[in-house]
Amino acid sequence: MKLSIYSLKKILFAGEASLLNCKTVMGEITVLDNHETYIGVLTAGVMKIVETPFGKTQGKEHFFEISSGFLEVRDGNEVRCMVE
Secondary structure, X not given: OEEEEEOOOOEEEEEEEEEEEEEEOOEEXXXXXXXXXXXXXXXXXXXXXXXXXXXXXXXXXXXXXXXXXXXEEEOOOEEEEEEO
C-alpha cells in the first residue's frame, strides 16, 4: 500500500508499506494491503510501520510515538495519516 504519514513540521514516512498498526478511539487497528476504506481518529501511542522492500519478503520496521491524529484509508490502496 502507498502510505504517507505527515506531522505539522515534516513528512515522517512516505512510501510502500505492508502493515500499519496504530491506536484509534475505537481500539487498536492494523491496516494491511487492500484494506477497506476507513476514517478514524488516532489516540496516543506508538505507530508501527513495516516497509515493503523491493525483492524482499520482510521489510524494515519503523516506530513513531504520536499523541493524536487522523487516519484515512482510501480506494486505490492508499493510506494517509496526519499526526501530532
